[in-house]
Amino acid sequence: MPVKPVTVTVYGAETTCPSCVGAPSSMETYEWLEAAISRKFPKQPFKMDYVDIFNPPANEKKTAFANKVVEDDLFYPVVLIEEEIVGEGNPRLKTVFAELERHGYKKA
Numbered sequence: 001m002p003v004k005p006v007t008v009t010v011y012g013a014e015t016t017c018p019s020c021v022g023a024p025s026s027m028e029t030y031e032w033l034e035a036a037i038s039r040k041f042p043k044q045p046f047k048m049d050y051v052d053i054f055n056p057p058a059n060e061k062k063t064a065f066a067n068k069v070v071e072d073d074l075f076y077p078v079v080l081i082e083e084e085i086v087g088e089g090n091p092r093l094k095t096v097f098a099e100l101e102r103h104g105y106k107k108a
């Protein structure tokens with residue numbers, strides 16, 4: 001049975017989080033996650049989405065969460081899978097993969 005594609009959303013900024021010195025940028029994390037997920041779960045569809053927390057799109061839900069990241073001083077990038085936070089700052093692949101498996105994804 002085919003897996004329903006999930007959305008992986010990365011909320012971040014061009015600059016690195018002040019508390020995450022030495023960590024990859026939000027965009028580097030986005031690209032790294034996209035490549036890692038593609039390798040671990042080949043031929044299983046998923047959607048990647050990037051939201052700049054200081055310049056969010058005209059989408060009420062995304063704007064609200066971007067504001068939450070800023071106002072609550074969350075470590076960014078913040079990674080969500082289907083609206084569930086699975087990582088902040090420097091996300092762990094093990095956690096991301098476990099959440100994808102919970103949604104029915106199978107390892108290669």
